[in-house]
Amino acid sequence: MAIAISVQDLNHYFGQGQLRKQVLFDINLEINTGEIVIMTGPSGSGKTTLLTLIGGLRSAQSGSLQVLGQELCGATPQKLTQARKHHGYIFQAHNLHSSLTTLQNVKMGLELHREIPPTEMKARAIRMLEQVGLGERTNYYPDGLSGGQKQRVAIARALVSHPKLVLADEPTAALDSKSGRDVVNLMQTLAKEQGCTILLVTHDNRILDVADRIVHMEDGVLKRNTASPVG
Amino acid sequence: MIGFIQQLQRRTPLGWLQLSHEKGRLLVALAGIAFADVLMFMQLGFQNALYDSNTRVSRAMSADIILLSPKALNLQNLSTFSRRRLFQAKDVPGVQTSTALYINSITWRNPQTRLNATVQVLGFAPDEPAFDLPEVNQQLDKLKLPDTVLFDRGARGQYAEAIAQVEQGKTTTTEVDRRTLTIAGLFSLGASFGADANLMVSDQTFLRLFPRRDAASVSLGLIQVKSGYNPQQVAAALESHLPEDVRVLTTQEYLQFEENYWRTASPIGFVFGLGTVMAFVVGVVIVYQVLSTDVNAHIKEYATFKAMGYSNSYLLSVVFEEAIILAFLGFIPGAILPLGLYALAANATALPIYMTASRAVFVLVLTVVMCALSGAIATRKLQSADPADMF
Numbered sequence A: 001m002a003i004a005i006s007v008q009d010l011n012h013y014f015g016q017g018q019l020r021k022q023v024l025f026d027i028n029l030e031i032n033t034g035e036i037v038i039m040t041g042p043s044g045s046g047k048t049t050l051l052t053l054i055g056g057l058r059s060a061q062s063g064s065l066q067v068l069g070q071e072l073c074g075a076t077p078q079k080l081t082q083a084r085k086h087h088g089y090i091f092q093a094h095n096l097h098s099s100l101t102t103l104q105n106v107k108m109g110l111e112l113h114r115e116i117p118p119t120e121m122k123a124r125a126i127r128m129l130e131q132v133g134l135g136e137r138t139n140y141y142p143d144g145l146s147g148g149q150k151q152r153v154a155i156a157r158a159l160v161s162h163p164k165l166v167l168a169d170e171p172t173a174a175l176d177s178k179s180g181r182d183v184v185n186l187m188q189t190l191a192k193e194q195g196c197t198i199l200l201v202t203h204d205n206r207i208l209d210v211a212d213r214i215v216h217m218e219d220g221v222l223k224r225n226t227a228s229p230v231g
Numbered sequence B: 001m002i003g004f005i006q007q008l009q010r011r012t013p014l015g016w017l018q019l020s021h022e023k024g025r026l027l028v029a030l031a032g033i034a035f036a037d038v039l040m041f042m043q044l045g046f047q048n049a050l051y052d053s054n055t056r057v058s059r060a061m062s063a064d065i066i067l068l069s070p071k072a073l074n075l076q077n078l079s080t081f082s083r084r085r086l087f088q089a090k091d092v093p094g095v096q097t098s099t100a101l102y103i104n105s106i107t108w109r110n111p112q113t114r115l116n117a118t119v120q121v122l123g124f125a126p127d128e129p130a131f132d133l134p135e136v137n138q139q140l141d142k143l144k145l146p147d148t149v150l151f152d153r154g155a156r157g158q159y160a161e162a163i164a165q166v167e168q169g170k171t172t173t174t175e176v177d178r179r180t181l182t183i184a185g186l187f188s189l190g191a192s193f194g195a196d197a198n199l200m201v202s203d204q205t206f207l208r209l210f211p212r213r214d215a216a217s218v219s220l221g222l223i224q225v226k227s228g229y230n231p232q233q234v235a236a237a238l239e240s241h242l243p244e245d246v247r248v249l250t251t252q253e254y255l256q257f258e259e260n261y262w263r264t265a266s267p268i269g270f271v272f273g274l275g276t277v278m279a280f281v282v283g284v285v286i287v288y289q290v291l292s293t294d295v296n297a298h299i300k301e302y303a304t305f306k307a308m309g310y311s312n313s314y315l316l317s318v319v320f321e322e323a324i325i326l327a328f329l330g331f332i333p334g335a336i337l338p339l340g341l342y343a344l345a346a347n348a349t350a351l352p353i354y355m356t357a358s359r360a361v362f363v364l365v366l367t368v369v370m371c372a373l374s375g376a377i378a379t380r381k382l383q384s385a386d387p388a389d390m391f
C-alpha cells in the first residue's frame, strides 16, 4: 500500500533564544493511503502543532516530513501554499465566510482547481451539500444555520474537491453527541467513497471506533502507534 | 487574455459579496467617497471658472496679435504704452488694422440700488470694432453719442431690474462722479474674479470718464493680420520693428500670459489646488477606514482561505476588487451632485461653472487612485492572517 504521510525524526520548537521551547520530540509516523488515523492526547501535548506541520500551515524545521510525495521540511511559502491545495481541512471552528451563502462557501473549495469548469463547480458543490444533508439550504448564510449544520458545510467545503488527504482538528468538539456522530459517519463514508486518507484529532472517546488506527500524543512524544481495537 | 476572462467568470466575486453583505458599511463608504468627489469637483470647477472668466474679455477681442506694456500684469493691471507704437505697427507688412483699447476700473452708482460699485470700462473707437461680439458691433452707433455705454448682462450684483428696463427700451441712467451715463444697450460677457461688470464705451467717453488718462497712452493694441499672413511671423516682425517699450504677443500667447498670472501670481490657483488635494486625502482616509475595518472583520476568513491554499495575491485582489467597486459606485453620486451645485454656484456668482467631460474623467481617475491607494495601505493588515493560527 502506498504511503500518504511519512514523518521521520521530526522536532519542532516555538520561540527564539531563551524562550525557545521544544514542543515535538523525534516524531515518527507513517500513514498509508486510505487509512483513517485518530490522534488523541491531553491538552497542550502538541497535536495541533503536528497537524499544522503536516498540513503545510507551518514550515517544518528539522527532520523529514513527506506528505503526498512532497518533502515539506524547509519548503518555501509558495510550495506550502501549493501543497495546501491538495489537502482538505476541517477546523475545530467552522470558519465559514459569513458573507457567502452555503453554496458559495463550498464553491470556494473548488475555485482553486482551475481545471474544473464553472458549471461543473456548481453541480459538484450542490451534490456535495446534498450528501451532507443540506441540499435544501444552499442559499442560506452561515448565520442562519445551527452549529452542526455549519460544521457539515465546512466538511462539504473540505471534501468537495476530492482531496487526497483530510486533516481534521476536533471537528466534533462544538457538537452534541448525535450531530458529532453524524459528522464522523459522514467523513467516514465520504472518505471511503473517495479513497482519501484521514488524520483526525479528537478528545471524544465515542468516535474512536471509526479509526483504523489510534495514535497517542503526550508531552510532544508519540506514545502509542498501534492498530485500533475495533478496526 | 481569454484565459484571464474565463478565470474571472468562474471566480466568486468575493469583494462585492463582502461589501454588499454589510449594507450599512457600504453606504457609509459610498457617502464618504461621494463627499470627497463633490469637494474635488467644486474645487476644480471654481478653479476652471477663475481661468475661464478672467480670460473671457481677452478671448472676445478681435485681434491676431496684441501689443501691451512690458509692465502689464493682467487685464486689471495693464499699465500703458505710447499710441505711436500702433501707428508704427502699420508699417510692418501683413498688418491690416491696429486699434487702441483703453481699459480702466471705475466706481459708478448701481442704476438699480444707487449704491457704489466698481466696474471695468473698455473704451475703443466705434469705427474700428475691437470685439468679436455681434451684439456690440450692431450697437456701435449708440456709442458715438457722448456718455453713452453698453452694459454687461452677465454682471455680478443686483442689476436684474436695470437690465430688464434697458431691454424694454427705456432710458436708464446712472452717475459716475457728477457725470450722467446713459445705458443704451446690452451685451453678454460675464463677471470675472477681477471685475464684477464690464462697460463698453467709445474712446471719447472713456477719456471724459478718466480725465487723467490721455489718448496717447493706450492699454492694449489690437492688431489684425491680413489674410495670407501668419500671425506668428507678423508678431516676430513687429517685435523687431518696434522699440523695447512695448511687448508683442499673439492672442494665444496673451491668453496664456493672463491665465499664467492667475495660476502663479495670484494665490487662487494654489488655494483651489490645495483644496483638491485635501479632498483627495479626506477620501483616502475614509476609504482606508472602511477597507481596514473590512479586512479586520474578515481576518479569520482570510486565514482560512490561506489554509485552503489561496495565495496572498488572491487576498490582495479581493481588497483591490473592493477598492475599485467603491471607487465606481461612489463616483456616481459624487458626479451627479455637483451638477446641481454647479448650477447653484453659477447663479450665485455669475461665474462660468459647469461640468466638463474631461473633468469628470479626471475626477474618476483620482477616485480610482484614491481607492487603490487606500486599498494598498489596508492590505498590509493581510499579513497578520496566519493560517497556522487557524487550526
Ligand SMILES: Nc1ncnc2c1ncn2[C@@H]1O[C@H](COP(=O)(O)OP(=O)(O)OP(=O)(O)O)[C@@H](O)[C@H]1O
Residues within 6 Å of the ligand: A014, A015, A023, A041, A042, A043, A044, A045, A046, A047, A048, A049, A050
Ligand atoms: N504559536 C505558538 N507559540 C508558542 N508556543 C505555542 C504556539 N502554539 C502552541 N504552542 C505551545 O505548544 C504546545 C503544544 O500546543 P498544541 O496547540 O499543539 O497542543 P494541542 O495538543 O493541540 O492541545 P489542545 O488539545 O488543547 O488543542 C503547548 O504547550 C502550547 O503552549
Ligand SMILES: [Mg+2]
Residues within 6 Å of the ligand: A047, A048, A049, A169
Ligand atoms: Mg489543539
